[in-house]
Amino acid sequence: MKIATYNVNGINGRLxxxxxxLKEAQPDIVCLQELKAPQERFPVKEINAAGYQxxxxxxxxWNGVAILAKDLEITEVQDTLPGDSEDLQSRYMEAIIDQMVICCLYLPNGNPYPGPKFDYKLDWIRRLKKRTDQLIKMELPAIIIGDFNIIPGPEDVYKPERWENDALYRKEVRKAYKELLNKGWLDSIRTLYPDETVYTFWDYLYKAYDRNAGIRLxxxxxxxxLHSSLQSGGVDRHVRGWTKSSDHAPVWIELQK
Incomplete structure (x- = not known):
């Protein structure tokens, strides 16, 4: 089974x-982030025509998340991250597909640091950790998928010294990410490529993509x-080079079911 995540950075403009x-990669399950479209503007007809529910x-x-599945039933569990009834930002969606819990997220950016946006990011991470702890305790096959807006370590960023006070790389968020791994969550891409430079985002400025001056978000x-089910994975880096593409590239893994 092939499962992917893609921050599309505006689904209608980059449809x-x-x-x-989708036609080239043929993933079975896809989590999308940053739809930048109201509910009624989601291009469901075009997505269905491509073979996906x-x-x-x-x-x-801004914001917005979606889960797509090909030839598989999607059962929605919830469309908000529990823990704050006043949080109206569309950043989380959870569903059951093929007996797996799929958690699609678009974690807050948090910039500028310091400030209320960074505080919101830390609170959002706290709520996420609470939910993921529940999934671990229930011993469910689950995947947390999406744009975390977290650079896990210096190996995941071009010139890390420039990012020390950026909300994507602050020690607080890196610590939180490591705590997720310590709880038993497996970073699939880093597990598959322990010593390689792997980026998933390249800024539009300064020819970042051409220079491979990227970050892994x-x-x-x-x-x-699901640890033992992981077979392969990668980043479809070439998609970032397509005309009018997102500044993110799709990321995918294959699981042995």
Missing amino acids: PVLLQW AIWKGQKS DHMLLSPY
């Missing part, structure tokens, strides 16, 4: 890119139940 990639939670102008974490 041709998304559809081209979908559930989504849009938001005007998009992660797929497996609960202990």
Whole structure:
């Protein structure tokens, strides 16, 4: 089974890119982030025509997450991250597909640091950890998938010394990410490529993609139940080079079911 994540950075403006990639890559399950479209503007007809069912939670102008599945039933569990009834940002969606819990997230950026946006990011991470602890205790086959807006370590960023006070790389968020791994969540891409330079995002400025001056923000974490199922994975880096593409590239893994 092939499972992928892709921050599309505006689903309607980049729909041709998304559809081209879906046709080429043929993933079974896809988590999308940063739809930048209200609920009624999600291109469900085009997604269905490409062979995928979908559930989504849009938001005007920014945020938004979706889960797609090909030839598989999607059972929605929840479309908000528990723990704050006043948080109206569309950043989390959870579903059951093929007896797996799929947690699609778009974790807050947190910049500028310090400030209220960074505080919101830390609180969001606290809520996420609480939910993921529950999934671990229930011993469920689960995957946390999406744009974490966290650079886990210096090996995941071009020139890490420039990022020390950026909310993506602050020690507080790196510590929180490590705590998730210590709880039993497996960083699938880093496990498959322990010593290689792997990036999933390249800024539009300064020819970052051409210079491979990237960062790794998009992660797929497996609960202990799925560790032994991990077969392969990678980043479809070439998609970032397509015309009018997102600044992220799709990330995927294959599980032996």
